[in-house]
Amino acid sequence: METVSGTILAGQSFDPVQGRVVIKEGQIERIEETATDSTDIILPAFVNAHTHLGDSVAKEAAVGLSLEEAVAPPDSLKHRRLAAADQAEFVAAMRRTLRFMQRTGTVSCLDFRESGLAGARALREAATGVPLNPFIFGSGPSSVLDVADGYGASGANDGEFTDQRAACRRREVPFAIHAGEPDATDIHPALDLEPDLLVHMVHAAEPHLQRVAAQSVPIAVCPRANTVLDVGTPPIRDLLDHTTVALGTDNVMLNPPSMFREMAYTIRQFDVTAREVLRMATTAGAQIAGLDCGILAPGRQAALIVLDGASDNLAGTTDPVEAVVRRATELDIKDVHM
Structure with missing residues (x-):
């Protein structure tokens, strides 16, 4: 079992959720909404x-x-x-x-x-x-x-x-x-x-x-x-x-x-x-x-990107979805899970 914590862009609407993604055997076991100190931004892999x-x-x-x-x-x-x-x-x-x-x-x-x-x-x-x-x-x-x-x-x-x-x-x-x-x-x-x-x-x-x-x-x-x-x-x-x-x-x-x-x-x-x-x-x-990815939801492949929300580029952003699309770059990537 593995967990990734931060602001999760979850589901079809990418609504930001503070919490953690629980991963088991390459799949998303569950997404838990909970307080976290992590400033990371977690989004589906492209x-x-x-x-x-x-x-x-x-x-x-x-x-x-x-x-x-x-x-x-x-x-x-x-x-x-x-x-x-x-x-x-x-x-x-x-x-x-x-x-x-x-x-x-x-x-x-x-x-x-x-x-x-x-x-x-x-x-x-x-x-x-x-x-x-x-x-x-x-x-x-x-x-x-x-x-x-x-x-x-x-x-x-x-x-x-x-x-x-x-x-x-x-x-x-x-x-x-x-x-x-x-x-x-x-x-x-x-x-x-x-x-x-x-x-x-x-x-x-x-x-x-x-x-x-x-x-x-x-x-x-x-x-x-x-x-x-x-x-x-x-x-x-x-x-x-x-x-x-x-x-x-x-x-x-x-x-x-x-x-x-x-x-x-x-x-x-x-x-x-x-x-x-x-x-x-x-x-x-x-x-x-017909791929089992592209969305963060339970039962889906745990293909996700972890961005460093405290990076010099992303620190201070007020909307994580806008930040990912408009501002984020490859230099902000902290980890990639496939």
Whole structure:
């Protein structure tokens, strides 16, 4: 039995509770409301809802490039770098990124893994020994589902994905697809595939939002990456009003996969509350992937972050939820439980 004490951001609403989290065999046994001298802040570990970890071999290589030049398949700088990477270098680079994510409070990430079966196997190898379990959306032929947890399509304008969609249904695993990043032309075709997850939706308009709500399709948004690639900004307020929205960091070549940075950017640039942003960074991604984390409640996985509330950065804050979303950084982390 283990206990962690402080201000606990508990349940779906993240209501601050003074007390302690009691952990037994990796699960939250109970949350006890009680007086404590601890100034620590305890929150759920993050679930990064959209990453491209293969880009770890090309950090900053795409600075100043357009979306097409940087990441579009099959001939962008990214795909040339992926094709040229030595396998050992490729695995080592992804493992470093996974370690960074784990140390900075991320328990899982929903990764779009390029390079078919070989790419999915490389990420499985990279995650060996790292206490962060990536949820792999594979690519290429349907046989990638022998290794991957689901299928991640590049976009409806890039090819035909009906076979992969059908294979996901047979295996009862999720099908995800990029949509509405460079423009809106691929959104309706993506929705025609009845996906389990849409990524980006920067150019979503009301007709798209109505279909999203009718089909109950969750969306992963990556606002920092969209800004770097100059494709626009997702209508996050409108998206939240229609469906579940989760937060991701997208390409490692563009931005470090820091959920603290993503939250701070999102709260300042969009019409959202701190609780909505924290939910996007934790609960929403976990729900999409069917993970037993993203919320501090009895019976859930004890995946949590302990922040030093007395740090030079956080001392004196009056609202722990606002402080976590707007102010906290990796330097404030006291411990990470996975």
